[in-house]
Amino acid sequence: MIFSPTEFKTKLIAMAKEASNGDNHAATKPPPTPSPLRNSKFFQSNLRILVTGGAGFIGSHLVDKLMENEKNEVIVADNYFTGSKDNLKKWIGHPRFELIRHDVTEPLLVEVDQIYHLACPASPIFYKYNPVKTIKTNVIGTLNMLGLAKRVGARILLTSTSEVYGDPLVHPQEESYWGNVNPIGVRSCYDEGKRVAETLMFDYHRQHGIEIRIARIFNTYGPRMNIDDGRVVSNFIAQAIRGEPLTVQAPGTQTRSFCYVSDMVDGLIRLMQGENTGPINIGNPGEFTMTELAETVKELINPDVEISMVENTPDDPRQRKPNITKAKELLGWEPKIKLRDGLPLMEEDFRTRLGVPPKK
Numbered sequence: 001m002i003f004s005p006t007e008f009k010t011k012l013i014a015m016a017k018e019a020s021n022g023d024n025h026a027a028t029k030p031p032p033t034p035s036p037l038r039n040s041k042f043f044q045s046n047l048r049i050l051v052t053g054g055a056g057f058i059g060s061h062l063v064d065k066l067m068e069n070e071k072n073e074v075i076v077a078d079n080y081f082t083g084s085k086d087n088l089k090k091w092i093g094h095p096r097f098e099l100i101r102h103d104v105t106e107p108l109l110v111e112v113d114q115i116y117h118l119a120c121p122a123s124p125i126f127y128k129y130n131p132v133k134t135i136k137t138n139v140i141g142t143l144n145m146l147g148l149a150k151r152v153g154a155r156i157l158l159t160s161t162s163e164v165y166g167d168p169l170v171h172p173q174e175e176s177y178w179g180n181v182n183p184i185g186v187r188s189c190y191d192e193g194k195r196v197a198e199t200l201m202f203d204y205h206r207q208h209g210i211e212i213r214i215a216r217i218f219n220t221y222g223p224r225m226n227i228d229d230g231r232v233v234s235n236f237i238a239q240a241i242r243g244e245p246l247t248v249q250a251p252g253t254q255t256r257s258f259c260y261v262s263d264m265v266d267g268l269i270r271l272m273q274g275e276n277t278g279p280i281n282i283g284n285p286g287e288f289t290m291t292e293l294a295e296t297v298k299e300l301i302n303p304d305v306e307i308s309m310v311e312n313t314p315d316d317p318r319q320r321k322p323n324i325t326k327a328k329e330l331l332g333w334e335p336k337i338k339l340r341d342g343l344p345l346m347e348e349d350f351r352t353r354l355g356v357p358p359k360k
């Protein structure tokens with residue numbers, strides 16, 4: 001069809017209006033037709049679910065939960081940068097499970113109904129190790145997974161982060177807050193990367209009608225975190241078990257809110273299965289200073305360890321606590337496990353992996 005310049009301009013304006021719909025929650029197009037495979041006999045009883053980053057900490061717990069449902073088939077795609085096959089060893093060889101060594105910065109051709117897109121290093125020391133790769137993972141990786149979702153008509157969930165709020169000037173953080181992020185700092189590869197990933201999710205939703213879900217995850221802890229992961233809970237627990245000083249980074253008054261991993265997985269699955277695009281904060285609103293966390297770990301795990309104050313890294317957010325009203329109202333979700341109950345569960349796993357017997 002050929003348009004006159006005036007017709008072309010009118011059409012462009014109409015397209016721009018449609019695409020710039022200010023209401024994030026209104027789908028401007030119906031979702032694309034699902035893959036014909038979804039209607040085949042094979043798929044009537046099975047939901048094929050792709051988990052990118054499924055060999056990592058949260059991903060492997062999510063896989064455990066998804067595999068409990070006999071109607072689910074789970075495919076994990078992971079490049080093992082921070083994840084490990086060990087985290088999935090109980091599923092390797094299972095007929096409903098597949099593990100693919102794959103880097104999400106490259107396209108992936110699979111036929112699936114749902115995509116949980118987690119692939120991305122999460123610990124600051126790992127995401128800062130190769131910042132350009134971290135940005136590629138967040139931007140090109142998310143583009144590839146959205147392209148896949150579009151091709152097969154799958155619903156896609158992104159694990160975004162509370163780091164999109166940067167060093168927040170609003171406390172606690174609610175989803176409507178746009179954040180306070182340094183665009184050129186050493187953490188930007190991760191927090192700006194995730195912000196672009198969120199943008200891509202909404203643009204694919206508005207432009208192509210893709211079914212999207214965005215979780216803004218707040219600090220999560222639990223068994224299977226890498227022992228030398230560098231994040232604060234894993235550091236303190238490993239240090240307490242080894243009898244080394246707990247390294248509180250100055251000033252120690254900075255706060256975080258810690259969510260146990262089983263609560264997180266429950267929230268992610270509810271979000272995927274529900275009707276809301278998000279973004280929705282998923283985290284535990286219990287807020288602690290890093291000094292309080294160190295004192296709690298000392299009390300529960302090793303009262304003999306010292307607490308030492310060490311230098312901090314640039315742009316460390318000073319406070320963080322989720323407002324979870326949306327998660328409560330829209331997903332019927334709230335965390336169940338308190339920090340004092342979750343820490344001993346993690347200690348048990350760390351002792352086993354470090355080969356240190358339990359305390360008498």
Ligand SMILES: NC(=O)c1ccc[n+]([C@@H]2O[C@H](COP(=O)([O-])OP(=O)(O)OC[C@H]3O[C@@H](n4cnc5c(N)ncnc54)[C@H](O)[C@@H]3O)[C@@H](O)[C@H]2O)c1
Nearest residue numbers: 053056057058079080081082083103104120122217219220
């Ligand atoms: N754990 C938290 O506190 C937290 C908080 C906010 C957001 N998140 C998000 O949740 C997700 C999972 O975090 P986690 O704590 O399990 O981290 P993790 O580092 O344990 O897991 C990330 C997984 O992604 C894989 N991966 C990294 N880059 C990849 C790539 N290019 N291609 C394929 N696989 C790749 C890693 O090998 C690993 O298995 C991440 O997207 C992270 O940003 C986590």
Ligand SMILES: O=C(O)[C@H]1O[C@H](OP(=O)(O)OP(=O)(O)OC[C@H]2O[C@@H](n3ccc(=O)[nH]c3=O)[C@H](O)[C@@H]2O)[C@H](O)[C@@H](O)[C@@H]1O
Nearest residue numbers: 122124161162163217218219231232235247248249254290
């Ligand atoms: O929840 C989030 O959204 C993000 O939280 C983390 O970022 P951060 O909170 O800085 O995680 P940690 O490295 O665990 O640091 C938490 C606090 O503990 C402090 N810390 C860290 C390590 C340590 O040994 N001692 C210590 O006091 C840090 O200075 C910081 O203030 C990671 O970036 C991601 O896992 C995640 O996306």
